[in-house]
Every structure is written in structure tokens, then in C-alpha cells.
Amino acid sequence: MNGGDVGGLGERVELGRARAVPLTELHDDRLAAAGVRLLLKRDDLLHPLLPGNKYRKLRHNLTRAAELGHETLLTYGGAYSNHIRAVAAAGAEFGFRTIGVIRGEEHLPLNDTLAFATGCGMRLVYVDRTSYRAKDDPEAVEALRRRFGDFYRLPEGGSNELAVLGCAELPAEIDVPFNLVCCPVGTGGTLAGIAAGLAPGQRALGFSVLKGGRFLAETVAHLQQVAYGGMSANWSISYDFHAGGYAKRNADLDAFITDFADRHGMVLEWVYVAKMLWGIFTLAEYGEFPSGTTIVAVITAPITRA
Template identity: 55%
Template sequence: MEELLDPATTSVRVLLKHDDNKTRKLRYNLGHARVLTFGGAYSNHIRAVAAAGRRHGFETIGVIRGEERLPLNPSLAYAAACGMTLTYLDRAAYRLKDTPEVLARLRERWGEVFVLPEGGSNAAAVRGCAELPGEIADDYDVVCCPVGTGGTLAGIAAGLPPGKRAIGFAVLKGAGFLVDEVARLQREAYGRVWDNWSVDLDYHFGGYARSTPALDGFIAKYQVEGVYVAKMLYGLVDRVRQGAFADGTRVVAVVTGQPSVPVSLCGAPTGFDSGDPRWRR
């Protein structure tokens, strides 16, 4: 792991653990003949499911938020190159994607499918993410991660040794529901809820994929992915600056997502740019 060196964090030690949480979420969700899942047009989850389907030989269907736009952007082109069938729901219908009515229509169209939630967060995903703390070799007190759907935080907290705690930084505006969602995911996976975690709601910077000049400057300084990771790290540094951690606290910040699209499996789509931070999530 590398160390984050910032003048504001001299009183604590911040270590960065790069981790492909999408692969962790899928680890115990494989084994189905046909998987249907959801995501936006730039979803790293969609790409990860498509790649897993190609690698392990199962059919994948991606239900994409919004209208079809041709030519496909590089993210969706990659998913299609991996063999994923793409279909679309307008934004009004997409908001209802988890309702029995919409799911029934999807099953009527696509037949027998295993439905994987948006972001891949379900009980099996939580169990995969719970393995992360056991792979941290350095001593630590706190683990931080970005939070979009709650599965990564739910798993990390469940896998922590006694005396450690987890903090998730929400990337969504108005994300108070995530507290209940993380608890629900832990109950589904393990039948209990841990009390060693919390969700910080103050560093969304206007909402999902939104930014501000301050966050843009932080991204430029540290060259980190902007939708998830930068918000977590900015929030962590700011909380250290405010004295939220005792001197000497050792924090592991989980840098989620892939360093780039794994082009070796399905081939790089036209226009692919691994330097574009959207492809890192």
C-alpha cells in the first residue's frame, strides 16, 4: 500500500489500498446461466458483469438507464464486445426498476434470469467484500471507503476485527437512506447488523458525478478517480483537518474500482481512453 502525504494528515497515517470491489461483489454471484443487471451508460458494474460473463461463459443482459444513443460510448461498446445484450429503460421506468411490476415485465421479455441489483450490492456481494479486511497486512484502526449502493461498506464492516471501525463517504446527495440500506444488506448476508460503521453524508459535492472547483483541484493534485474516490479522500483529509481522528490513528482508505478497463479480454472499443476517469469506476 502507498501512503497519502498531505500537510493536513501529518497527525494520522493514511494508507491507500487499491481494490477492485466490483470483482469482489461478483465473486459469490457467479454460477447462473443468465444474469440481468442494471446501470448507467458509464457504469463500471455493467462492464464488470459483461467481462465476467465472457470469462465464465454465462449470458448477460444490461438494463441501461435512459435512451439508447448510437454510436455506443466506449463503456457500453466494451460491454457489447464482451457479449452483453443491452436494453434500455427511460428514467421514469428506471426509478421503478426494483418494483415487482417492472421486474415481472423484464422476466416476461427475457425469461428465467438471475437479477443482480444496480451496483451489484446484495448479500453475496457483502460476503465478498467482507474478505477485504483480512487482506490488509499493515496495522490499522479505521477503514474508509466510498459509498454508492452500500454493499462495499456493509461487507468491510462485517469483516473487521474487534476494535476496528469503518467509515463510508456517500457520493450521492440526500443519501441518508444508505444507513438503512447498509444495515439491510448486513442482515440479509449475516442475520445481524454491526455497530462499527457510519456513513458520512457531507462530501457529495452536489450529487452523483457532480463536482466543485475545490474537488476538481483535489483531483488534479492527486490524480484520482473523481466520482467516488476523490470524494472519499477529500472528506477524509478534511475530517483529519477538523480533528475528527486522534493523533496517531492509522487509516486505510480503500481506492475502489479498476485502474483501467481490462481491454485484454474483450478488446478495446473504438474511442477507448483508459486515462478518462469515468472508466475507472
């Protein structure tokens, strides 16, 4: 794999620094009318196995797991979780066994995400939604250790203090002046890190992909607290563009995705990226961004050509 290798478990896992990814300016009459300049930071091109924020979240965690001598990674996610996919890929690449605790019942045939994960050797464990909500309880974690033995535990979405430190490296890679960075928000780690890495006068805006996601503000604040010992005041979250909830879509979102493909020749990933861009375009048309604003939108999951 480009960017590093592994001599063995217990030695340092070195993914290398993030390679340069393009900033692509998106020209659109609707944004121009609002006086907004939009640049896409194509983090989906950051790493062949760990695209986007998954590279940033896992880089320091994989190093820590290897340094501690762990041979197994255990993590959590829904059936469409890009984090589950990335951990499975990382495990296969670096020689970790992987276990994915999946919210909900098994449905066959497996969707593309879970089929990829099992193809990488990940063991999937399905739990009902009530049990999943209690996944962070010490008793629940200990039950998993009794069942599977020792493991390095990655939280849902990979969002912990090490993930925040990795995501905080992103703003320094942007080599043009900007006012605002936008990103999707599922578990809060990406937003927490980006905001921590901003220069004075810059802000971050996250777009919740969860219905009822107002708890995310507390989560982002907590992640900054554990990573840095305090919370920054340069970020906020929009809760109006979840399209029905995580891994759900509605007619408005679908119409935006279709129109975007027609205008720009790109098919947007719909669980995260499309919701963020839908929110940016809508807020721009409502005049929520001052004229002259330059926005960098972080593309955290793969998009394809139409």
C-alpha cells in the first residue's frame, strides 16, 4: 500500500501523512447569485483503502493499537457504515483481526458495505437496537471481551480523541483563503477536529445526517474536551438536512442529487455527502452566507462521474 508498511503487530503502523488531494472549485449559477464561492476538498481521494475522514480518524488509532500489541480491532456501526468498511480494509491490510458489531438484524444478501467487510475477513455480530444503544456500558464491553478475547476498541464512527487529532490536520492542507469549512456529521469527530485546526476568524459548519441529532453538539464539545482540554467556539451544526435520518433519503434529497449530476457530472454519495451539499446550496439560496464567503466542503465519501 502506498504511504507505509507494517513490519508486524506491536511495531508502529505507519500510514504516512495525508497525500495532497485536489481542491475543485464548483461553478454554479445559484452560488454565484448568492455571492458564494464553493471549493470541494476531495478527501475521498485521500487514500485508496481509507478514503476521506476514515484515514484521518484511523491513522493515529492504528498506530496506538499496534504499539499496545493488540491483534484485534473491534468497532460498531450500522449496515451502511463507511467506518465499518474502512476498519475491515485496514485490518486486512495491516494484519489485524476485525470484529464489527452491527446495529439491527442480519439481512441477506448482504449489502455492498457488509459484503466488502466480510470479504476483508471481518466477523460481523448483529445486536438488536436496544442492546446497541447500551454498547458503551462497561458491562456490554466486558461481555464482548469474554466472548472474543482482548481487542482494541474503536467507537462508532471511529470518533475518539485520536481521531480528533487526525482530523485537526485537515485545515492546514487548504492552501487558499477561506471563511468556512463544511462537513457531514454522523458521530462528531470530523467536525470536532476540523474546528480545532482552524485559524482565527475561520469557522466550521457541520450538517447532521441523523434525525434528532441535536445531541451531536454535546458530543462534539466532549470530543474537543478530551482531545484538547477545552471546547472551541468556532463551529455549529445544521440539523435540517437529514432527509429522514441516517441512511434514509427523501424526494427532496433525490431531486438535488439528480439535478447535481445533470449540472456537474458527479453522482453524490447520498448517506453523507449529498446531505451536506444539499444543505450548503439551500442555505446559500436563503442568503445565510454573507456575500463574498468562500466555503470549503469536505468530501468524506466517494463520489463518481455521472
